[in-house]
Amino acid sequence: MRIHYSFDDSAARLPLAIRSAEGVFDRAADFRNAPGVQLVELTTQHMLNTSMSLIDELAHYFDTGSPSEANPYALDACYTQRELLEDLLRDLRDRLPLLVGFDEVEALFPASYERDLSLTLAFTAVGVSAFGYIRSFIDSEGEEYHGMVVNLAQAHPHMEAVLDQFSLNLLADTIRNGFFNHEAFQLAYGDYRDTHGRSSNAPADQLKDALISRGIAWYLSYRHDLAFYDETLGLDGDTLPKCIASWNEMISDAHDHTISDARLDEWLRPRDVRHPGELEVDVVGYHVARAIGEEQGDEGLRDAIAHGPDRFIALYNALGLHTLKS
Incomplete structure (x- = not known):
């Protein structure tokens, strides 16, 4: 078992960098081409049954000074704590090598199991109001991929609700072990089970x-x-x-x-x-x-x-x- 991953923080970095409607359209190509943004946008549209794109919602926000009535991307949660989220994103980026430990998951499977699992790991500051979620998808060539999204705007309230405390070290441990490794194991085990005809x-x-x-x-x-x-x-x-x-x-x-x-x-x-x-x-x-x-x-x-x-x-x-x- 080999777990391959790519990391993308565009759904946090790009919205936090926007300051005006003009800025939204100036960065439109960046939004459209970023895997993390695509992952967050598709998941939000699916889970909240909306057709609103992130770019359109951002443009509305900076034109009017407030989110749309539905507020599918929870922009208020992002922009009311912009400086905090910018600091948090920077701190977690500095710790990125410590946030991924998929070798611990790989070690639990027999050496003869040589399947590959591909993951996109994403940070966001907008979208569905959940700390972490997974979306599986199949590309145009039929290859299956899995995206894991950590919503930094929900990090502090999530930690307080579950553990009654917050610290950067505890958040890093929760992301690495409580989310990435936890969910990667279940995906890998499901693949192993299905491959061996145990479904x-x-x-x-x-x-x-x-x-x-x-x-x-x-x-x-x-x-x-x-x-x-x-x-x-x-x-x-x-x-x-x-x-x-x-x-x-x-x-x-x-x-x-x-x-x-x-x-x-x-x-x-x-x-x-x-x-x-x-x-x-x-x-x-x-x-x-x-x-x-x-x-x-x-x-x-x-x-x-x-x-x-x-x-x-x-x-x-x-x-x-x-x-x-x-």
């Missing part, structure tokens, strides 16, 4: 697939400072037995074909989850991955990935901590 629509298989994919992803997010995240997010073992009991009941119902689609959705398709503890499958998967990682390191996690979710569960059960049904 299945059976409810039990979907549950077990989510357990290993989401569990290891969360472990990658937090393993560099387990004590901090245990305390900040309440990720101790107190709720684990309850969640495991719920898992065992859920997987039994899935095997018996008595599970409803609505109940399955509650476990697998969260609307907006930012840390384990909000979904029981995340709590269980995270603790399973953590126990295996602490006992056997990357070798144990790589073994689980190579052989699938049943091995993931078996490796955990062999540790004698709890009994997890498969």
Whole structure:
């Protein structure tokens, strides 16, 4: 597995540099040709069901002094904190080599797995009001690409909401481990699963697939400072037995074909989850991955990935901590 990436900060740098309507049109070619801007624009249009281009919205903003009524690109959030965002963008650009650690994801897959994954990593100061999001797309030649976008205008409120604090170091860790590595692993695992013919629509298989994919992803997010995240997010073992009991009941119902689609959705398709503890499958998967990682390191996690979710569960059960049904 090799993860290739390109970085683009045009959706942050260009809007922050604009000071007038004339400036918008002077930089029109830059906007149209920038991969980061295209990624943010297409995602915003899709998610908010709008046809408004970023250039047109910027022109409206500087002509009238305010965003359009719909305000799809959240320009007020960008320009009311322009100086702060300019400083933040500069600080993160200086740290760029520390923001990417995909070698940690690559190391979890068997050496014989020689697939390539292409990613565009983008910073923005405008667009959908979310800290981070992913968009997958296929080019004119049928090649699949994935874009990961970090919205700097949402960075401070996101950190305060999730971790009750903000610092540049913590933001850098969140971008690297909590977003880039977290999401890259799930993309890579999905590709590995599909390449090896392990995809299945059976409810039990979907549950077990989510357990290993989401569990290891969360472990990658937090393993560099387990004590901090245990305390900040309440990720101790107190709720684990309850969640495991719920898992065992859920997987039994899935095997018996008595599970409803609505109940399955509650476990697998969260609307907006930012840390384990909000979904029981995340709590269980995270603790399973953590126990295996602490006992056997990357070798144990790589073994689980190579052989699938049943091995993931078996490796955990062999540790004698709890009994997890498969």
